[in-house]
Amino acid sequence: MGDSARRQRDRDEDGRARNARPRDALGRPLPPGSVGVERIHEDLHLAPAESLVRAQDLLNRGLAFNAHEVLEGAWKSCPDEERFLWQGLAQLAVGITHVQRGNVKGGVTVLRRAVERIGFDDGDAPYGIDRAGLIAYAEALIEDLEAGGEQTPADLVPRLQTVDHG
Known part of the structure; x- marks a missing residue:
């Protein structure tokens, strides 16, 4: 992956992927700006x-x-x-x-x-x-x-x- 593509990826301050891209009902990434299904927050911790x-x-x-x-x-x-x-x-x-x-x-x-x-x-x-x-x-x-x-x-x-x- 080139430096340009790497810079365009949605990352947090530690460089980890944030997975903020919208996804379809089967979890596949959609183009930025698309409307996808509601996402489950990565830090969700339920009983x-x-x-x-x-x-x-x-x-x-x-x-x-x-x-x-x-x-x-x-x-x-x-x-x-x-x-x-x-x-x-x-x-x-x-x-x-x-x-x-x-x-x-x-x-x-x-x-x-x-x-x-x-x-x-x-x-x-x-x-x-x-x-x-x-x-x-x-x-x-x-x-x-x-x-x-x-x-x-x-x-x-x-x-x-x-x-x-x-």
Whole structure:
């Protein structure tokens, strides 16, 4: 990348990307000045139960990229013993994002990582997170994707919790 392109990127005072560029519903960057979907603030840190409710709402609306951002915020602020679980939830949303964008191979790869993280601990998950259901969902989606199946938007909406713990 040339110096001119580097200077034009939206960076904070430490040189980190600010990701302020508008994005479409699938999280893809749009040209500056475009109108995109509402962005999730990078520093959003909700209570775990609130994160799950917000992420589920975004998944229900087909906004898996935004759900990933909510779940990533929870992962970055969760207790160490929950880290793999929250990483797996965020990866699940990323895998769905890849599928929504038509990147089946990338989606399958990330969904496999999500299954590993979500299933890292086989005990009861906190906050009513449906660990077994999410693993079964992701494994079935992977199998369908590898068989060349067509997914409808409804096929790309996992249920994060067994019951509403909000």
